Amino acid sequence: MEIAYYPGCTLHASSQIYDIQTKLVLGEMGINLNELEDWNCCGATSASKTDDFLSVAMPARNLGIADNSGLSELVIPCSACYSRMLVAQHRLASNHRLKDEINAELTKKVKGNIRIMSILEVLVPKAESGELAEKTTKQLKGLEPACYYGCLQTRFPYDVPVPDDVENPQGMEIVLKALGANPIDWSYKTDCCGASATVNDIDTALLLMSKIFKDAVARGANCFVTTCPMCQLNLDAYQEQMKQKYDIDQDMPVYFITELIGVAMDKSPEELQIDRHFVDTIGLLKELNLI
């Protein structure tokens, strides 16, 4: 099966491990990822805060490439890119003037026929059909993850179809349960980690992260799992600073969902590059005899 693939800038830079793992894990399931040719930055949240037209125009170029790729589905693992592309597609479909104005400048025109999917929309049906479990050799026994969705997986500034429950999504739980893990029930799964505030307003970001962290710890989670590279980097790279400020002493590894699937598929930590995290991710997996 062939699906178009938009990695986005982060997966080619600071979250390169997510790109590597996504290709590896989906490849193992017989899904061939076809990277969009010459894709560009989606503009992320910054474009919408700076220039509304650009926040549609930047993703539109990618949508045009995808619409003309001959494929019918496009997977976008990064939550921010996923959200921006989905919103742009929706706005172009409902505003013909805007669409014409943007299409006039594009070599590959937007048609609006590609189906945009988050990584969970690819994984959940495979987990539900039992296909995912068939491809794995290990049960993730003892892993009690707090599945963390953040903002961009279920909340959108426009009325786009959301494939999961907005306030209590279950996609990651379904996938992890299929792998034998025991995801905890908790209240902060869709709360905001602060996003870019870690760089431009650190006190706000640390406050938001402390609430997420405290709830996960209180509910007995032993790690976080996420699909968003921004959430992953924030909870990981700023964890030490946040713990010091809020007097917390438990460490929590922050995994991408793809690395846990990789572990269940018996891929080695080297292959998955699990060591490229700030908070130790290897110790817990060893302790649970998963690697």
Added chain:
Amino acid sequence: MALPVLDYEHENTQAFIHEVMSRSEQNITACYQCRRCAAGCPVGEETGYVTPDRLIRMILLGDREQALSNKLVWKCVSCYTCGTRCPNEIQTAKIIETLKHMSKEEHLDPLLPKVAAFHKSFCTAANHLGRLNEIEFMGLYEIKNAFHDLIHFKFREIFKETMLQAKLGLRMTKKKRMHFGIQKVKHLSDLKRLLKKAKKRAADGV
């Protein structure tokens, strides 16, 4: 906290409400002040008395000055919780984006200059080569910050900020999370044309 009495001016208020509503595409007159938005806003502890519902009230009362420059406008993390829960489907985050644009057009000093510098630098860097290079982006951002601090004589801030980001950079390098190569789009012409169009639209006030 005692708030100054507001002089209500009908005409200016109508014009202001109309501008915010059409630019943000949000029907703020539908707001019945139930405060569901405020209850879920994660930055509520940081914004003083300004919550999404009160921001809407400010606009409806024509308090332009307060609406364009308050902590919520600059602290909002665009989490879309307010809009997702609003029974009247009002996306306050979009109103906030509009207010940010308006305050920029009026050359008001951003309350949190770093937030403004961040988003501007991101867009400049992303559109330079078509893909975002984190080093270029952070470099631009730090230069903007340093320049702002410099003209306000905040030398200690420059030192603190530089040390902080340098430390993060080092830690990222250690964990092999820092990317030193340059990523770029091969055929930049479409993007350049779109960028030009965006500039023209902004200049024409579209």
